[in-house]
Amino acid sequence: MSDTAGETVIGVIGGSGLYDIDGLENAQWRQVESPWGAPSDAILTGVLDGVKMAFLPRHGRGHVHAPSTVPYRANIDALKRLGVTDILSVSACGSFREDMAPGDFVVVDQFIDRTFARDKSFFGTGCVGHVSLAHPTCPRLSDAAYEAAKSLGITVHMGGTYLAMEGPQFSTLAESKMYREVWGADVIGMTNMPEAKLAREAEICYASIAMITDYDSWHPDHGAVDIAQIIATLTGNAAKARDLVARMPARLGAARAPCPHGCDRALEYGIMTAPEARDPALVAKLDAVAGRILNG
Numbered sequence: 001m002s003d004t005a006g007e008t009v010i011g012v013i014g015g016s017g018l019y020d021i022d023g024l025e026n027a028q029w030r031q032v033e034s035p036w037g038a039p040s041d042a043i044l045t046g047v048l049d050g051v052k053m054a055f056l057p058r059h060g061r062g063h064v065h066a067p068s069t070v071p072y073r074a075n076i077d078a079l080k081r082l083g084v085t086d087i088l089s090v091s092a093c094g095s096f097r098e099d100m101a102p103g104d105f106v107v108v109d110q111f112i113d114r115t116f117a118r119d120k121s122f123f124g125t126g127c128v129g130h131v132s133l134a135h136p137t138c139p140r141l142s143d144a145a146y147e148a149a150k151s152l153g154i155t156v157h158m159g160g161t162y163l164a165m166e167g168p169q170f171s172t173l174a175e176s177k178m179y180r181e182v183w184g185a186d187v188i189g190m191t192n193m194p195e196a197k198l199a200r201e202a203e204i205c206y207a208s209i210a211m212i213t214d215y216d217s218w219h220p221d222h223g224a225v226d227i228a229q230i231i232a233t234l235t236g237n238a239a240k241a242r243d244l245v246a247r248m249p250a251r252l253g254a255a256r257a258p259c260p261h262g263c264d265r266a267l268e269y270g271i272m273t274a275p276e277a278r279d280p281a282l283v284a285k286l287d288a289v290a291g292r293i294l295n296g
């Protein structure tokens, strides 16, 4: 197998309210072709503090894609084609915890996937692959994001379980209470699944920052989700998210040691289909995501 040490390339997937980032040298919006379809938008590439960066607005500029129709596979594949090694996902989320208040950031470390209408894997008939998702986020990248947020004076919580719902409607009161009281979720959003699963399949380290915009519907003093309040909080959060992103290159550095947690080797023993039984068309589509294993 090939060595995974090399150059850091930071990918940032910006969620609701974050449609670009500033300060990149040689900034350029680039159309990236993918065999998995068109990504959400062009990808903004450039260099920040000597580290290559690639920014993709998850919903597209102008917020075109709904949570269910974001082209998750094309997005992860396109970032992989640009050489991205580490993805920082930034997302607007509701909170199930009194102490995770609107305006706070949460470094997510677990997910409950309740989505049901999305393509969730690059693998399938003709090339079956399995990866571990017990620890779906990368501790090295998550630590860097946490430290960056703390250094900016942002109220940030380390660790939290993100409930991924299909949407686009928000939860009923009964669902909100069940996610919080029975399932023990901390935050809720509509987009980090299957994104995190696909990043793991593509052997890209993934960390997720939840920017809290509301208390969903469970909170007796806050009532139901109010989209006007969400947008107001989002606007404030976006500036903090940009500052956090700007600190990431200095935290990670340009030279990249292999991930100590194995994210960049997740597929090492994961492909089950015998070489002679593989579908050449699917293998060809997997050139970026799994080329290290399939063609290594």
Ligand SMILES: CSC[C@H]1O[C@H](OP(=O)(O)O)[C@H](O)[C@@H]1O
Pocket (backbone or CB within 6 Å): 014, 015, 016, 017, 058, 059, 066, 067, 090, 091, 092, 093, 167, 189, 190, 191, 192, 230
């Ligand atoms: C604007 S509220 C609902 C919307 O915001 C979140 O998007 P993202 O995760 O991309 O920041 C949430 O998941 C919904 O898609």
Ligand SMILES: Nc1ncnc2[nH]cnc12
Pocket (backbone or CB within 6 Å): 092, 093, 094, 095, 165, 170, 171, 188, 189, 190, 213, 214, 215, 216, 217, 225, 230
């Ligand atoms: N309460 C909520 N539920 C789902 N997604 C969200 N994004 C922001 N707030 C949310």
